[in-house]
Every structure is written in C-alpha cells, then in structure tokens.
Amino acid sequence: MNATKVAVVTGTAQGIGRRAAEVLGERSYALVLTDVQSCAQTLSSLDALRTEAIEIPGDIADEETARRVAQAALTAFGRADVLVNNAGISHISPAEQISAADFQRVQNVNLLGPFLMCREIGRIMLQQRSGSIINIASIAGLLGIADRAAYNASKHGLIGLTRTLAAEWGGRGVRVNAVCPGWVKTPMDVAPQKAGLYTDADITGRVPMGRFATPDDIASAIAFLADSSQSGFINGHTLSVDGGWFADGSWKAYGCGAAEGCSALGCQRKNTPASGGMLIVIE
Numbered sequence: 001m002n003a004t005k006v007a008v009v010t011g012t013a014q015g016i017g018r019r020a021a022e023v024l025g026e027r028s029y030a031l032v033l034t035d036v037q038s039c040a041q042t043l044s045s046l047d048a049l050r051t052e053a054i055e056i057p058g059d060i061a062d063e064e065t066a067r068r069v070a071q072a073a074l075t076a077f078g079r080a081d082v083l084v085n086n087a088g089i090s091h092i093s094p095a096e097q098i099s100a101a102d103f104q105r106v107q108n109v110n111l112l113g114p115f116l117m118c119r120e121i122g123r124i125m126l127q128q129r130s131g132s133i134i135n136i137a138s139i140a141g142l143l144g145i146a147d148r149a150a151y152n153a154s155k156h157g158l159i160g161l162t163r164t165l166a167a168e169w170g171g172r173g174v175r176v177n178a179v180c181p182g183w184v185k186t187p188m189d190v191a192p193q194k195a196g197l198y199t200d201a202d203i204t205g206r207v208p209m210g211r212f213a214t215p216d217d218i219a220s221a222i223a224f225l226a227d228s229s230q231s232g233f234i235n236g237h238t239l240s241v242d243g244g245w246f247a248d249g250s251w252k253a254y255g256c257g258a259a260e261g262c263s264a265l266g267c268q269r270k271n272t273p274a275s276g277g278m279l280i281v282i283e
C-alpha cells in the first residue's frame with residue numbers, strides 16, 4: 001500500500017463526489033469508491049494521479065452495500081480514515097403532491113444510506129480510535145426551501161445524525177461533520193433547470209457572492225475536514241459552502257452580489273447598490 005490514509009467516498013461517478021475523490025487522491029489518500037453508476041471516469045483520473053483506488057458498485061440505501069464497502073476497504077487497505085457520505089438524490093415537488101413511496105425513497109438514499117455507511121465504516125474507525133466522517137448535507141438542511149419537503153427533511157435529518165454521532169464518537173477519536181453546499185453546477189442542477197424549475201439568475205441573484213459553487217469549492221472543504229492536522233478539533237460542525245446564502249437574511253435590493261448585476265426577478269443591484277453611501281440615523 002503506497003498511501004498512508006484511506007478515504008471511502010459515495011456517489012463518485014460524477015459531480016461533487018467525483019471531484020472530492022480526485023482532490024483526496026491528489027492529497028495521497030487511497031480511495032474506495034461506490035455508486036449506482038460506473039465510476040470508470042473517476043478511476044481513470046485517479047489512475048493518472050497514481051492513486052490506489054477500488055470501486056464497489058451498489059445502492060447505498062441497501063444495507064449490504066455498506067457492509068461490502070467496509071469489508072472491501074479492510075481487505076484492500078486494512079483501514080478507513082475518512083468517510084464522505086456524498087451520494088444523494090434530489091426531489092422537487094409541491095409537498096401536497098409527494099407520494100409516500102417518493103418521500104421514503106429520498107429518506108432511504110439521503111439519510112438511511114449515510115447512517116448505514118457511518119455505522120459500518122464507523123466501526124472500523126472506532127476500532128482504530130481515529131477517523132473523520134463528512135456528511136454532505138445542504139443549505140436545505142439548515143433552511144426551509146419551498147417544493148423540497150422530502151429532500152429538506154432528509155438533509156435536516158442528516159445534520160441531526162451528524163451532531164449525534166459527533167457527540168457519541170468524538171471522545172473515541174472519530175470526528176463527524178457536515179458540509180452544506182449552496183447551489184453547485186453538477187448534473188443534479190442541470191436536470192431541474194432543463195425542466196424549467198429555476199434559472200441560473202434565480203440562484204446567482206440570491207447568493208451574496210453572485211455565483212454558483214463549483215465542485216472544487218465543496219471538495220476543498222471536504223479535504224479540510226478530512227485532515228485532522230487542519231481540523232482536528234472541529235466536530236459536529238455544519239460548514240456552509242454557499243457564498244453567504246445561509247448568512248444572508250437581507251431583502252432583495254441587498255441580496256444580489258453578482259458583479260455586473262443580474263437579471264433575477266426583483267434584483268435591483270444595478271440601480272440600488274447595497275452600499276449606497278446613505279447614513280440614516282433614527283433617534
């Protein structure tokens with residue numbers, strides 16, 4: 001084994017999970033990948049980095065997948081230092097139209113799956129008395145966002161799981177944190193945009209920094225939380241990587257940080273800069 005540290009990452013065929021695997025590979029972790037889709041492209045970029053990596057295909061909502069992934073990590077590398085629970089599915093629908101089956105499937109993939117992975121990989125980490133688990137939640141785990149009842153419930157649950165495991169396992173050497181991305185340009189964003197559910201401008205007009213997150217923005221936060229030399233006393237934290245979305249309670253005239261202004265409905269940034277220079281004192 002060349003690498004000293006081993007990272008297990010779920011949902012690594014594309015998007016944030018693929019980039020997270022690559023960034024961890026660049027930092028000399030050996031990788032265990034899992035996804036329902038083929039991770040061939042991710043394996044090929046890891047190969048170019050000369051990173052040791054194996055792929056264990058499977059659905060994370062299935063209890064057997066977590067068991068097989070944990071066993072494969074032990075067989076191939078003898079340990080597991082980092083777990084990134086990234087695989088997830090989105091569901092956009094008015095609450096009154098969500099079927100029980102759809103609601104349940106979202107919880108199974110976005111909450112039960114990460115729990116099972118935490119349980120199986122967590123056992124290895126607890127035995128080692130060291131490890132870092134990073135659950136990819138969302139700003140939708142911190143805030144209500146309309147038309148996403150199933151997704152938001154799952155991500156709020158994932159943050160609850162993160163805090164609970166941080167409390168339960170922190171004293172035994174295993175840190176558990178969540179990363180909460182804002183909107184990221186990945187296939188998860190492309191599909192609803194194609195269906196006309198929102199536009200780029202809707203998002204950039206709401207983000208103080210005026211842009212989408214990139215998979216690199218999220219992967220850098222993951223790598224930071226993975227590395228105990230940088231984040232060794234951070235446990236149970238929710239790290240928003242959202243350009244300020246969660247922090248911003250301003251109304252629309254102040255809300256858009258797009259450098260050139262934007263075309264979002266109600267965005268008055270071009271006409272009404274947030275720092276308009278007027279001081280009003282009310283006595």
Ligand SMILES: NC(=O)c1ccc[n+]([C@@H]2O[C@H](COP(=O)([O-])OP(=O)(O)OC[C@H]3O[C@@H](n4cnc5c(N)ncnc54)[C@H](O)[C@@H]3O)[C@@H](O)[C@H]2O)c1
Nearest residue numbers: 011013014015016035036059060087088138183184186188
């Ligand atoms: N894209 C965003 O704007 C955004 C924002 C906030 C949070 N997130 C979260 O980040 C994570 C990654 O999102 P993304 O944008 O890269 O999505 P994506 O759809 O591009 O990629 C998700 C990956 O997970 C895999 N996957 C889905 N269901 C699975 C299952 N049951 N078992 C195994 N693998 C499965 C998919 O095959 C895919 O490769 C998700 O948890 C998502 O909720 C994304």
